Amino acid sequence: NAGVTQTPKFRILKIGQSMTLQCTQDMNHNYMYWYRQDPGMGLKLIYYSVGAGITDKGEVPNGYNVSRSTTEDFPLRLELAAPSQTSVYFCASSRPGQGPSQSNTEAFFGQGTRLTVV
């Protein structure tokens, strides 16, 4: 079972360059998320999607863009990379839960992409 797959695993970017972090899931989950993890800060939500064609900002969206053309894929685009974007990026997916908020559901995480901007 592949689950959530992220590529690449590591990347070094120069300031001002751009790149796309790829994320794909094979569990037919409606919900997908991008988080960044910084030491001592936990994980912060960048963007999320509740289905193909629907995306919305999370807590820290500046400097990033996303798209969701299929259920399986949710790429994260960095334009004009900055040192502040040095981080570990995690993609996750889940299915709708039960109850009014539908949030009592487990998220499945990829193995992460470690990005350094120099």
Added chain:
Amino acid sequence: AQSVTQLGSHVSVSEGALVLLRCNYSSSVPPYLFWYVQYPNQGLQLLLKYTSAATLVKGINGFEAEFKKSETSFHLTKPSAHMSDAAEYFCAVSADSWGKLQFGAGTQVVVTP
């Protein structure tokens, strides 16, 4: 809005000793609470979750957590630590819609022989 506070960024325990990781939450609505574990160079894996069915929740690898509404806490425990428990542990809350998670800062657990 909801938030999560984990007390202690690093915890060192002896093999066989009790593991206790503290998590307090704030939420304006009844929350869903989660504990995730991250092993080195890995993604996060669900340990257990509270979804209001029972206040004492059992998870994988011998971990359990108790939801205490009066204390707004969801502390994680394991009676006897094993070397393989060395990892970073994250408490998270989801009271908003769409399964979005708010994470605590994490607690690094070191297990000594």
